Amino acid sequence: MSSFQFTKMHGLGNSYIYVNLFEEQLEEESLPEIARQVSSVYTGIGSDGLILISPSDRAEVKMRIFNNDGSEGKNCGNGLRCVAKYAFEHKLVTNETFKIETLSGLVEAKVHVNNDLVELVTVDMGEPRLLKADLPMAGDNQEKTINEPMEFAGEVYQATAVSMGNPHLIFYVDNINQAPVTSLGPIVEKDERFPEGVNVEFVEVVSKNELHFRVWERGSGVTQACGTGACAAVVSSVLNGHTSQGEETTVHLAGGDLLINWTKTGTVLMTGPAEVVCTGTFFLR
Numbered sequence: 001m002s003s004f005q006f007t008k009m010h011g012l013g014n015s016y017i018y019v020n021l022f023e024e025q026l027e028e029e030s031l032p033e034i035a036r037q038v039s040s041v042y043t044g045i046g047s048d049g050l051i052l053i054s055p056s057d058r059a060e061v062k063m064r065i066f067n068n069d070g071s072e073g074k075n076c077g078n079g080l081r082c083v084a085k086y087a088f089e090h091k092l093v094t095n096e097t098f099k100i101e102t103l104s105g106l107v108e109a110k111v112h113v114n115n116d117l118v119e120l121v122t123v124d125m126g127e128p129r130l131l132k133a134d135l136p137m138a139g140d141n142q143e144k145t146i147n148e149p150m151e152f153a154g155e156v157y158q159a160t161a162v163s164m165g166n167p168h169l170i171f172y173v174d175n176i177n178q179a180p181v182t183s184l185g186p187i188v189e190k191d192e193r194f195p196e197g198v199n200v201e202f203v204e205v206v207s208k209n210e211l212h213f214r215v216w217e218r219g220s221g222v223t224q225a226c227g228t229g230a231c232a233a234v235v236s237s238v239l240n241g242h243t244s245q246g247e248e249t250t251v252h253l254a255g256g257d258l259l260i261n262w263t264k265t266g267t268v269l270m271t272g273p274a275e276v277v278c279t280g281t282f283f284l285r
């Protein structure tokens with residue numbers, strides 16, 4: 001019976017099981033099954049997935065993320081803040097600002113330290129990608145999808161597509177508490193126009209600097225928060241004229257708030273908390 005040490009961490013309630021591959025070894029072909037096992041609230045630890053922290057030849061550390069269905073995501077905003085906290089507190093890095101490698105490129109994290117503990121993290125998530133080819137999604141590869149009518153299950157919705165290294169489709173609603181997260185989310189996630197699937201976000205505009213936000217995540221379903229999704233929602237809101245580029249927007253997610261700024265230099269800054277829940281030994285079935 002093989003086992004490994006883990007740390008459960010969360011960003012605004014979006015929790016993952018973190019494994020430090022500087023110290024542990026996991027078989028590559030077992031990773032999807034390990035993600036499914038640790039994520040189960042009944043027979044596992046309970047989380048939205050698995051995140052691996054490993055050495056990198058391009059950055060101080062590398063992050064890989066697996067959703068709770070075992071699929072591998074290419075980026076994870078809440079995960080990046082927790083990886084940054086873990087790396088700093090476990091002395092995998094020496095500076096308060098450092099780079100993290102993801103499957104969708106390098107990002108830069110800055111930890112905000114208080115009494116040797118990291119409470120808040122700011123991540124420069126890089127530039128959003130707006131072309132259909134970037135998501136990927138069906139249609140003219142060089143076109144963008146901004147406030148476009150799209151039909152799902154017989155209804156037409158206005159949709160905006162943004163990639164933060166992973167795909168997001170954003171819908172605007174008048175009342176976030178009535179957003180069709182569990183009814184429309186799974187339909188859109190698996191729509192054939194998104195060959196790699198898509199994360200589905202619902203946004204209520206409160207003001208020019210404030211959004212309400214809910215999410216149906218690709219590979220995990222409803223989560224308390226989605227960092228890349230919040231970044232995509234702010235980019236979408238600028239593109240749709242609801243908020244302004246270069247100004248900080250407060251995004252109210254189910255698990256709490258993120259501060260997001262699609263800067264005038266073109267990259268998206270995300271600031272929010274990262275917390276440790278527990279550590280332990282997991283015994284693989």
Ligand SMILES: N[C@H](CCC[C@H](N)C(=O)O)C(=O)O
Nearest residue numbers: 073076077078166226227228
């Ligand atoms: N479900 C996402 C990965 C997790 C992203 C989310 N938890 C975040 O904080 O960005 C995907 O398959 O693209």
